[in-house]
Amino acid sequence: MSSSDEETPLATVRRKKLVSKHKTSTLESEDDSDSNDGKIKTPTTSLSEEEADDVPLKKRKIVTKTSVKKATVKKEPSSQVAKAPRKRKAKSEEPKFKKDETPKIKTEDEEEEESYKWWEEQDLNGEVVWNTLEHNGVIFPPEYEPLPSKVKLIYDGKPVSLPPAAEEVAGFFAALIESDHGKNPVFQKNFFADFLEVLNENGGCPDAKITDFNKCDFSKMFDYFQKQKEEKKALSPQEKKRIKQEKDQMEEKYKFCYLNGRKEQVGNFRVEPPGLFRGRGAHPKTGKLKKRVQPEDITLNLSKDAPVPPAPEGHTWGEIKHDNTVAWLAMWRENVLGSVKYVRFAQNSSLKGISDFKKFEKARELKNYIDAIRKDYQSKLRSELMIDRQLSTATYLIDIFALRAGGEKSEDEADTVGCCSLRYEHIFLKPPNTVVFDFLGKDSIRFYQEVEVDPQVFKNLRIFKKSPKKPGDNLFDRIDPSVVNKYFQSYLPGLTAKVFRTYNASKTMQDQIDLIKNEGTVNEKVVNFNAANRTVATLCNHQRTVSKTHEAGVQKINERIEEMFWKKIIAKRMILQLDKALKKKDPAYFREIDDLNKETEQQVMERFLDKEKEKLEKKYERDLLKLGYEEISKDEKKKRKDELAAEHKERLEKHKELVKTTKQEFKTQKYEIKASQTVEKLQQQVEKIELRIKNTSLQLKDKEDNSQVALSTSKINYIDPRLTVMFSKKFDVPIEKLFTKTLREKFAWAIDSADENWRLELLQIEVAGLEVTVGLFQTSGEVSSVSITSWRLLLVLLLSWSGLDLLLLVLGWLRRGSKHTRDSGTDGVSDSRTDSDTSGGGGHLREQTWLLLLGLHRAAVRVVLGRCSHGGCLSGVGWGGSWSWSSSG
DNA sequence: CTATCAACTTAGAACCGTAGTT
DNA sequence: AACTACGGTTCTAAGTTGATAG
Known part of the structure; x- marks a missing residue:
């Protein structure tokens, strides 16, 4: 698997290996023949991994990594200063400036920054990402405010006081007791351990010795938070507006920075507030306390001669850096995973735009190489070298099924995989050539697909699963993402596994757009666009958890459809009642009357009647509530109240009447027909209902189709925005219908540069x-x-x-x-x-x-x-x- | 080398405001 | 005119990738 193997012609490599060693990582070429596909002839097969030095990359997971690196929140900023820059290009600590450009900062009134078109700039490459950078630092979350003394944690049945620091942590959990996180045992355990630690560090609980999570009752705190939320919601619109304005004003200066003298937006200028870590899937650390970040933890990055924003009163910044080869403004290390958090430029900034543009251009470029790459891996699938088989098979999976690279993960992360980290148990082989993929990918999203694959890929997968491999073992034991990426770079510099996802997504989108006919209303075109978008999202396996209200929503729509159908049938019955002869004339028109059976009809009818009654009750309730807010005398109020009650009673009577007649009609199938309801009118009514049913059904289908698929991720990250712009211009659909405001800003470069003929293909x-x-x-x-x-x-x-x-x-x-x-x-x-x-x-x-x-x-x-x-x-x-x-x- | 890490992109969930009903 | 479903925005977790330390 050494890279030299790749450089050398296969035959040479093989010879070399055979000489140096009897058993090698080669495959007998005969195993490609149908007769013994997948089987290796020689008993001393190259596939056996008893060969310790036959380079399986590593034995999976058995060796526990000394994960004692223990996410230390470094207290000494200096320890970080000592860290050498990791980029080769950043060898010198000195910021680099392009020779002829002197850092200067434009004054605020030169507001031409709006129209800055970086995509017309000359040189977008190079290691220096900025020449000058000035910003105002970050916003910290507000300090903790202790709860009112009456709101307490209940321990073992008794309210107990907590030191504010511990109360804060308890509150983090209390807010979540109704959520999935709060009910997750791992989350509970991790939270409780950290809670106890904070509690003990702060003198413990004076009222009880807290040791048992199950004796904790957070409901009082939860209720309090709910109440606060409601109070906030109940504020008058003016009040809300005022609060928002105040907030905006105080945040204003943090929202912008000066990048090479131009005003640009900052992305996440708010420091993440403390809370409980919400790991996705079965994350071993989920629920752990994410500590409050102090200014001392934060490193700022800006120009040498830019003014350093003042740290909050009584505090100092951890460190000030002037590294112009990186694109972040501030960073800190987070305590749960020990990873680094960055404050970055906003999505609409030139820097983000440039890298986005480059990404899509690279994907576009892949188009020129893809045929050769495919041809190549097709032949390599039969290679005699194990590593080449794995390489080509992995490439196939990445290319065809848009799998991610799949880097190795540590023990204290959720067990999710990508291509290179697929294990024995993640694929099932169904001869002759069907593979069932079933594994958890990024964010613990399930990837489940039953697909037919190239016969040779099937054979290879079977070989990769061959005994003594067992569940838990890596399918690909000789490659990892860096090997795969190195292989890709031999075709095209900068080509990596993720480029395939971008390329295939954009290609799919273009193909789908090509199939769309330029006809119909704008809304219909948007629906078609979304359908194309959806194929891409499906390709990339972008899912969303079905919302809690989804099922109910679907049922509601179904009931509405049923009700409409019922009303249609009634209308048709009325028509017949008016003119019996019509049935003979047009039997097809009336046939569906029989489609509604008695039981269903009764159900629908009763539901309808119940709903009507509910509506009345709700209205009454609302009216009473509204009356409560009104500022009028007590007597007046009482009077109005009585009026409302009377009105309500009257309506209920009416409803009773309706119930009676409806039920009567149901029984006898004889309808009270008003004079205004002529046959013609009724037929019109039927038509109207039919249209409504059609629309509602379409809406339902859309809802179902979209319930599990997230379109936005592919729209934002994978589909070349110039394709969307092309669609917009070619099909005359306003870009506003396809890109939200933020996306229009993010993709300004695409909107500006693509026309109705834009294509991925390069001439x-x-x-x-x-x-x-x-x-x-x-x-x-x-x-x-x-x-x-x-x-x-x-x-x-x-x-x-x-x-x-x-x-x-x-x-x-x-x-x-x-x-x-x-x-x-x-x-x-x-x-x-x-x-x-x-x-x-x-x-x-x-x-x-x-x-x-x-x-x-x-x-x-x-x-x-x-x-x-x-x-x-x-x-x-x-x-x-x-x-x-x-x-x- | 291999393991680790910084720096970046990609991801779904949570939250929020509002458009479109009823 | 109120309600609510929805789309859009924000948030931050979870990937990829290439450099570097050991």
Whole structure:
């Protein structure tokens, strides 16, 4: 599994191994034959792992890691100063500034920051992420306010006093007693242990010796919190508004920072308040106390010459840093897991935008390599080297089923897995080639899929499960994410497992959008868009727990549908009652009357009547309550009260009447028909009801479809936003219907730069009868200095270029992104940039220069495309990944 | 090497405000 | 006009990844 193996041709590797050792990690190639698939011929099989040095990465989980690293909250800031920077590029502690840029900070009234378009900038690469950074630090949560003395924890039946610090912790739990966390035994145990610790550190409980969780009754505290919530809710709108305004005002200055002199938003400027750690799934540490973060725990990161924001009264900051190679403003170490928490820039900041853009460009680039990668892993599936089999099989799973990489996890985390950490028990093999995946992935979300796989993948999985492997053992014992990623990088620098998820998600979305017909109302188009979105979410296994109210909601809708159907039937019966002859004329129309059986009808009827009555009662209650708030004399109140009561009584009488007639009608099937209800009117009514049933059913289906699938995660993280923008423009759906305000801000770069023809594909053109796909690359200095003056293909040059034998250099002007076209290259580069000027979309791309580089290499064509933006470059892609491409012609 | 860690992205739950009913 | 279901926002946990320490 050493990387040198990968570099060397297989045969060589094998020979080497065979020489050095009798048993190797090779597979007999015969095992590919159908007759003994999965079985290894030689008894001294390479697969056996009695071979201690036959490189299984490690024996899973058996060795307990000395997890004694014990999340120490370091009290000494200096211990951290000592820590060397972990990035190679940050070798020197000195902040790096681009030579010609002097840090300067713009004054506030130069408010042009709104329109800053980083995507028109030249150089988005490089290790320095900021040149100047100024900010106001962080907001701390309010100090704890002890509960009123009457609100107490009940221990063993008696109210007891607690020192404020312990009371606070008890309160954290009390607030959760009704939730799933509060009922979770692990949560309870962890909470109680930490609670006791805090209690004892603070002098203990004066009234009782608290030792038993089960003797604790938190309900009084819980009730108090509930009451407080209600009081807050009951405040007048003006009061609420005032409070909010005050809060906003005090937070205002923390919301923004100055990044390279431009005002940009800060993301999470509030320090996380203390509380109980809410680990997901079966997390061993769930319920542990997350301690209050002090200013002394916090490291600030800002420009050397930026003013250091004052620490809260009586406090000092833990440390002040000036590291401009990282993108955080403040950090602290959290005590439960010992991990670091950062204060970062907001999603709409340029820095976030840049890395988002790069992410999607990288995924787009993968498109040019995916065929080769697939071809490669297909053949590697039969490799004689165990590591190659595992590598190719893992790649298959990552590519086809969008699995995550699956890094190893420690004992004190929830037991969840991804591709490389899949274990024996996570897959079931059903011959001939069906695999059932059943495991918990990130956030303990279940991944369950029964799928058919490539026969060779099936064979390999069977080999990976072969005895003596048993439950608990890793399926992939010779690879881990770093091995897999290294393998990916041999195709394309920067290619990692997660890029596959991004790529496949965006590709799926584009394919789905391509299937949508441009017709119907805007709302219908949005529904179609969401359906496409949903296929992506399903691919990525983005789930949400079915809300507690879901079941009830569905039932409610179903009941509504039943009720509508019932009313429809009644209308039809009335029609017949008015004109019996109609039944003969149109029997189909009346057939469904028989679909409603007696029992169901009675149920529906009774439910309807009950509901009606309930409505009356509710209204009465509300009216009384409202009366209570009114500021009028007592006498007046009494009078009104009596009036309401009388009114209510009257309504109840009416209802009784309704009950009687309805039941009568049900029994006799004879209906009281008002004069206004003619056959025609009734038929109209039926139509109306039918439409309502249809709509409600659609709504129900949507609700069901969306109940378990979360669309937002894929929309935010996986689907190239330019696809959404393309959809918006092509289908004339306002972008507001597809992106919320925050998403529009986050994806401003996409909204600005994509048009209705935007595609993931990077230009297809035809050169000398060869159809070629052209990819993106990063321009080097020489190329970016080429200037171009026409939008048509300008020149075709033959020149030699670093590493490529022959190069066909095509320079062209392209209008806004590449256009996908199969039959004609020049079309792809075509005209119509005039209308883009009026569209107001993004004029800047007019300036954009496209550079196409086609490398001709023997019968194959090496293809690269450079895209330079006015002398600068947008993409972050290097040369290294160019590869042979056989023409489709 | 291997284990660990910093720094970043991705994730669902909780919370909150409001649009769309009834 | 009140209520409530819902969408949107906030919060913070849980991943990935590549560098580095030992």
